[in-house]
Amino acid sequence: MYLNDNNIYLYGWKSKPNYKPDLYYLRPSLLPSKFSDGVFKRFQDEHDDLGSEGDVIRKLVPVIASSAKIPNSREVLFSNLASITDGITADMKPDFYNGARPSDIDAAVSNDLNSLIIPSSTNVVRRPATLTFFLEAKAP
Numbered sequence: 651m652y653l654n655d656n657n658i659y660l661y662g663w664k665s666k667p668n669y670k671p672d673l674y675y676l677r678p679s680l681l682p683s684k685f686s687d688g689v690f691k692r693f694q695d696e697h698d699d700l701g702s703e704g705d706v707i708r709k710l711v712p713v714i715a716s717s718a719k720i721p722n723s724r725e726v727l728f729s730n731l732a733s734i735t736d737g738i739t740a741d742m743k744p745d746f747y748n749g750a751r752p753s754d755i756d757a758a759v760s761n762d763l764n765s766l767i768i769p770s771s772t773n774v775v776r777r778p779a780t781l782t783f784f785l786e787a788k789a790p
Contacts (some may be wrong), residue, residue, distance in 0.1 A: 729770055
C-alpha cells in the first residue's frame with residue numbers, strides 16, 4: 651500500500667495513478683488528458699504479452715514516451731559522465747533516455763559541466779544531454 655500511495659505501481663495493481671497536480675510537477679505526456687484510461691489499459695495489456703527486453707523497448711517505451719517532442723536516444727554507453735562511485739561501477743548504458751538538445755545548452759555551461767551533463771563523448775551534437783529520464787528495461 652505504501653508504494654501505491656507514493657505513486658509507485660506494481661504490476662497486477664489495476665488502479666490508475668492518482669494525479670495530484672497541486673503537489674507534483676507532471677510530465678506533459680502523462681497528464682490525464684494525454685494518458686487516458688484507454689492508454690493505461692493498453693500499457694497493461696501490452697505488458698501481459700512481453701517475453702523479452704526487446705519487447706519492452708519496442709512495445710512499452712513508445713507508450714511512455716508518447717508523442718512528446720523530447721530528444722531521446724537508446725543504448726548509448728554513458729562513458730563521459732563523472733563517476734559517483736569513484737569508478738567502482740561500470741559505465742551505464744540505458745535502453746532508453748531523454749534530455750535536452752545539446753544545441754540548447756549555452757556553450758560555457760556545456761564546457762564547464764561537461765562530465766556532469768554530457769553522457770557520451772561520441773556523436774555529442776545528436777545525442778541528448780542533461781538527462782531528464784532514463785530506463786533500463788527488464789522482461790517480466
